[in-house]
Amino acid sequence: MNFQLRKQKILALLAAQGEVDTRELAATLDISEITIRRDLNQLSDDGLLYRTHGGAIPVDQPENPYEFVNKTAANAAAKDKICRKAAAQINDGDIIFMDCGSTVFRLCQYIKNKKIKVITNSLPVIFELQHSQVSLNIIGGEYDAARQAIHGTIAGEHIQRYKAGKAFIGVDGISAQGLFAHSEKEAAIAMALATQSDYTYLLCDAGKIGRTSYLNFAGLELVNALITDADPADLKFCKKKNVKVITA
Template identity: 60%
Template sequence: MIFQKRKQKILQILAQSGEADIHQFADELQTSEITIRRDLNRMAADGMLYRTHGGATRVDPLMGAKAFENKAAVNVKAKDEICRRAANEINDGDIIFMDCGSTVYRLCQFIKNKNIKVITNSLPVVYELINSQVSINLIGGEVDPARQAVHGKIAEEHINRYRATKAFLGVDGISAKGLFAQSENEASITLAIAKNSRHTYLLCDAGKIGKETYLKFAEINVINTIITDYEGFENVLFSQRGVEILKVE
């Protein structure tokens, strides 16, 4: 069965039941679970469904925020190149903050064998690193199910107790005017992490550059280094404001 036919069948299943797991899709479409995972990631990136840990749910038009799984499935190749470069900045013995950004999450695969400590509010980061060489400090507070992350005042107080050598952050948008977020919760966590880190890295694919979203929460100088696949005039503006640009191919 070709992708277009599988796609229609997947959408039919979700229209009827609202959600399904990978095993169910594979049975009904008579195909492998590997193929289904690939199809679901592709459809999530196109906004046709929401990915869950074990399958997918149909798109709810009333749900404004993207679920974490869908954000993680977008621009995977660029995110991996950015994170491979970011991993080169991390040395054994480092204490690093990692926020709940979908690009930051993809850094996990490149640091599992490093003797470091990670402080994070991201549940997917914890799940990915739990059986690795990395020591994990999970930030406490209220869990946001859609973002699979911990937010709130208690989380900020937790962050303020620690000092990190480096922080790896994501944002919803960045321009010469500053850093932008979709929510006050995420903005507050980003600022708390940046305040308690010796050096802050922004992991940012080209789609975020020049994008100004709901909330401007900080100036550019909160960030020390931007690691990106973007090449354009904004990089010059960032550099003029004292931000280092590390560009990947």
């Protein structure tokens, strides 16, 4: 049984029982107590539970009232691998931008225990992080109900008032021709965040490599690093543009 499957079972038991015991988990999942302790420590580091002596209890979070329609569950395992790598780039004290992409949203679960400031246009990100160690700044502007995000001219002006050390953005496609988006509004936000950041990370699963879409909104030079689960052999065009590739 791999970690992702064990993670689902552990969190399901935790939700059902209100607490879990290391020995009982080991017996239920038919694995060693050493493995269970390692799993619980990892889930605690990711902000998904609290460790106790001999087990764990759930993080007290209200039910999410938002239906995030950006297919956050699609390619979940790949996106989680990417986001775990992305979280490793973030340190206590950092100020970061996060856009409204579905992969970027999944980064939330790995940064809840970090003492950082997040500036974002995504309402699901705000909701997911509101009861965590993270300090939040919501970008103002026109609300896009379909994307549950803030866009528009005022949003761009808001972003220009801030400077972040790191930005984490998503796209609908990336190729040797540059970055692609389905929406001019989302492209404008991505460009604004990257412009106001010292270092920009693009989070992108393998399915978007080589894909083009409606709008070619920027060259590869917009980003400093690509975090992806794609085959490095398919990413030679990134290295030609001095984009660092971090493989998940």
